[in-house]
Amino acid sequence: MFRRSFQRVSVLPVVVILAVWLAGLAPIAVASPAGLDAEVTGDLGSDFNGDGYADLAVGVPDERIGGTYSAGAVNVIYGSDRGLLPAGNQLWTQDSAGIPEEVDGEDMFGRGLAAGDFDGDGYDDLAVGAALDAVGAVRRAGVLHVIFGSATGLTADGTQLWTQDTPGVSDRAEEGDLFGDVLATGDMDADGYADLAMGVAGEDIGGRENAGAVQVFYGSGGGPTADGDQRWTQDSDQIADAAEAWDEFGIALAIERFNDDAFADLAVGAPFEQLPGGAEGAAAVLYGSAAGITAAGNQLWSQDSAGIQGQGEPGEHFALVLSSGDFDGDQIADLVAGVPHDAVADLPGGGAVNVLYGSSTGITAKGDQRWSQDSPGIADIADCVSSEESWCDLFGWSVGAGDFDGDGFDELVIGVPGEDLAGDDPRKHDQGLVQVIHGSPAGLVSTGDRRWSQDSSGVKGAAEVDDRFGWTMVADRFGTGIEDDLAVSAAWDDIGDEGAAGVVNVLYGSGTGLASKGNQLWSQDHPGILGRSESSDKFGLRLTAGGYPA
Numbered sequence: 001m002f003r004r005s006f007q008r009v010s011v012l013p014v015v016v017i018l019a020v021w022l023a024g025l026a027p028i029a030v031a032s033p034a035g036l037d038a039e040v041t042g043d044l045g046s047d048f049n050g051d052g053y054a055d056l057a058v059g060v061p062d063e064r065i066g067g068t069y070s071a072g073a074v075n076v077i078y079g080s081d082r083g084l085l086p087a088g089n090q091l092w093t094q095d096s097a098g099i100p101e102e103v104d105g106e107d108m109f110g111r112g113l114a115a116g117d118f119d120g121d122g123y124d125d126l127a128v129g130a131a132l133d134a135v136g137a138v139r140r141a142g143v144l145h146v147i148f149g150s151a152t153g154l155t156a157d158g159t160q161l162w163t164q165d166t167p168g169v170s171d172r173a174e175e176g177d178l179f180g181d182v183l184a185t186g187d188m189d190a191d192g193y194a195d196l197a198m199g200v201a202g203e204d205i206g207g208r209e210n211a212g213a214v215q216v217f218y219g220s221g222g223g224p225t226a227d228g229d230q231r232w233t234q235d236s237d238q239i240a241d242a243a244e245a246w247d248e249f250g251i252a253l254a255i256e257r258f259n260d261d262a263f264a265d266l267a268v269g270a271p272f273e274q275l276p277g278g279a280e281g282a283a284a285v286l287y288g289s290a291a292g293i294t295a296a297g298n299q300l301w302s303q304d305s306a307g308i309q310g311q312g313e314p315g316e317h318f319a320l321v322l323s324s325g326d327f328d329g330d331q332i333a334d335l336v337a338g339v340p341h342d343a344v345a346d347l348p349g350g351g352a353v354n355v356l357y358g359s360s361t362g363i364t365a366k367g368d369q370r371w372s373q374d375s376p377g378i379a380d381i382a383d384c385v386s387s388e389e390s391w392c393d394l395f396g397w398s399v400g401a402g403d404f405d406g407d408g409f410d411e412l413v414i415g416v417p418g419e420d421l422a423g424d425d426p427r428k429h430d431q432g433l434v435q436v437i438h439g440s441p442a443g444l445v446s447t448g449d450r451r452w453s454q455d456s457s458g459v460k461g462a463a464e465v466d467d468r469f470g471w472t473m474v475a476d477r478f479g480t481g482i483e484d485d486l487a488v489s490a491a492w493d494d495i496g497d498e499g500a501a502g503v504v505n506v507l508y509g510s511g512t513g514l515a516s517k518g519n520q521l522w523s524q525d526h527p528g529i530l531g532r533s534e535s536s537d538k539f540g541l542r543l544t545a546g547g548y549p550a
Contacts (some may be wrong), residue, residue: 047546048115049153050123053079054476054547056487057126058504058522059110062538063531065093065103072109074128075531075539076154077522079478079547083485084506084520086528090154092147094130098156101143107133112144113544116185116194118219123149124546125223127196129180135163135173142179144198146224149546160223164200164215168226171203171215178202179215186255186264188288193219195292197266199250205233205243212249214268216293230293232286234270240284240300247273249284254322256333258358263288265362267335269319277304279312283319283337285363299363301356303339307365310354316342318354325401325410327439332358334443336412338396344372350382351395353414355444369444371414371437377446378435383420394418395435402475402484404509409439411513413486415470421455421463431455432469434488436514450514452507454490458516461503467493469505472540476547480518483509489540495525495533502539 048055058075065071076090094101094109103109112129119125128145135141146160162180164173173179182199189195198215205211214232217224234243243249252269259265265288271281282302286293301319303312312318321338328334335356344350352372356363373380373395382393398415405411417432433453437444454463463469469490478485485508495501506520524531524539533539 047079048076048124048126048149049078050149050151053081053479054545055079056084056474056478057113057115057544057546058540059113059542060502060524060531060537060539061108061111061541062536063093063110064534065095068103068105070106070108070132071103072107072111072130073531074110074113074126075524075529076126077529078153081479083480083508083518084478084522086526088153089529091530092128092154096156099145099159100161101130101133101145105132105134109133110542112180112183113542114183114185114196115544115546116196116219117149118146118194118196119148119221119223120193120219123151125149126154126546127183127185129183129198131178131181135165138173138175140176140178141173142177142181144180148223158223162217162224166226168229169215170229170231171213174204176202182250182253184253184255188216188255188264188266189218189290189292190262190288191219195219196224197253197255199253199268201248201251203233203250205235208243208245210246210248211243212247212251212270214250214253214266218292228292232268232293234284236295238295239298241273241282244274252319252322254324254335256324258285258324258333258335259287259362260332260360263290266293267322267324269322269337271317271320273302275302275304275312277312278314279304279318280314280316281318281320281339283322283335285335287362297362301337301363303354305365308354308356308368309370310339310342310352313343315348321396321399323400325412325439327355327401327410327412328357328441328443329409329439332360334358335363336399336401338399340394340396342372342396344374344382344395347382347392349392349394349418350374351393351397351416353396353399353412355412357443367443371412371444373416373435375446377449379449379451380435392418398470398472400473400475402486402509404436404484404486405511405513406483406509409441411439412437412444413473413475415473415488417468417470419453419470421453430466430468431463432467432471432490434470434473448513452488452514454505456516459505459507459519460521461490461493461505464494472543474543474545476545478506478508480508481510483511485509486514487543487545489543491538491541495523498533498535500536500538501533502537502541504540504543
């Protein structure tokens with residue numbers, strides 16, 4: 001089965017995106033996000049402690065450490081035969097013993113997360129980005145930590161610190177690169193070690209601001225190594241298109257096997273790409289080989305590509321977030337591109353998701369699908385509370401997949417954090433929900449479509465204004481059954497008087513799909529969980545899981 005970790009990013013007009021991005025409102029993937037996500041699929045491994053149950057890593061990049069705001073932290077909650085439990089949970093920061101860096105500003109440790117077994121020892125390791133950390137005197141260049149797994153879980157022993165100034169890395173640290181913000185893992189050379197890809201969407205290419213790049217470190221017996229590292233841009237030899245200012249190539253990543261060979265492949269979002277036909281946003285697909293990622297057969301997909309549904313228009317930002325799943329059960333991954341600003345029913349932020357199916361030869365337009373809340377059979381409609389609300393629903397802000405009913409076909413999960421659950425009352429908006437669309441031998445079908453929110457029967461918590469449930473998600477098997485389970489963040493949820501402290505709901509899978517039975521609500525105020533819920537922590541702004549292999 002396929003590993004899932006998906007994240008999201010927001011998109012706003014380019015004139016304001018940088019300010020919003022740095023404020024933490026728009027994770028640049030992240031997707032993973034996943035954009036800005038994403039996060040994010042296809043990594044090898046077991047779990048952080050090798051007990052066979054997936055573990056949940058929760059990014060809290062706005063956590064205050066001492067007197068430093070947005071220093072950042074990561075909570076790790078371990079799985080068991082009873083699901084996630086607080087026993088043995090961990091809180092990691094740049095002030096944790098053995099972490100080779102220290103809190104020295106608004107670093108946002110935990111803004112990038114991905115898991116994979118980089119050293120092949122049978123335990124997943126955790127990659128953590130601190131995208132706003134300075135490298136020497138270079139502001140917001142970004143750093144990356146790799147924390148290794150063991151029989152007792154994550155340990156600081158051997159922790160690595162990476163920057164673009166690390167010896168052997170084929171680039172250099174520059175202001176605003178945000179290295180470590182967008183992460184994804186998978187075995188792209190099929191050598192048995194997970195490899196790590198990092199989107200560096202703030203990278204300038206030949207003076208072209210924020211053109212973007214992707215850095216790839218390959219796994220080894222000692223973990224990620226600079227030996228053979230690669231730097232990919234749209235100016236790389238034989239790569240489709242060309243690097244242009246504000247393309248933000250690398251703002252979203254997904255790694256999975258999109259064809260029938262043994263090598264994981266790399267999908268890269270460039271959501272601000274301006275295309276000749278008027279579309280804005282594209283996804284590049286680069287294929288793996290025994291030598292790792294190569295340019296051979298690379299593809300560029302957009303809503304202007306032949307056979308792709310939807311009409312490419314300015315401001316829609318195709319591939320702002322990427323993920324993957326096997327929706328037709330053919331054991332070849334399919335590519336999911338979130339388009340949360342796609343116009344639906346004349347609403348600029350109604351949102352849509354394109355699904356491009358994998359094949360023996362790679363991603364193809366054959367059978368391409370476009371889903372929105374106005375698609376036949378989908379249990380909702382695209383709407384806004386008022387004409388003054390710029391976000392609307394943002395269907396597709398986060399995307400991902402999991403086999404929640406154990407039938408061998410992945411379901412597509414779509415985050416809709418701008419969803420208004422209280423009708424047309426403008427005082428009650430952006431509570432958020434997730435939409436689940438089921439897989440089948442014919443691919444995704446609307447039959448049995450299901451919505452989940454904090455107002456769903458039996459789900460813990462309560463939907464409140466600006467919770468933004470569905471901001472980011474991750475699916476894996478946390479321990480109660482053979483089906484995948486789903487963790488969903490509401491990173492702006494208030495806890496008591498602490499505004500935007502953040503919570504994560506976990507819905508467990510069953511023979512009939514996700515169910516409210518046994519669902520959990522996690523926060524830093526949960527009994528036994530390290531840390532303390534504070535205003536603007538945004539617990540759950542990023543999620544990933546150490547769990548089952550791809």
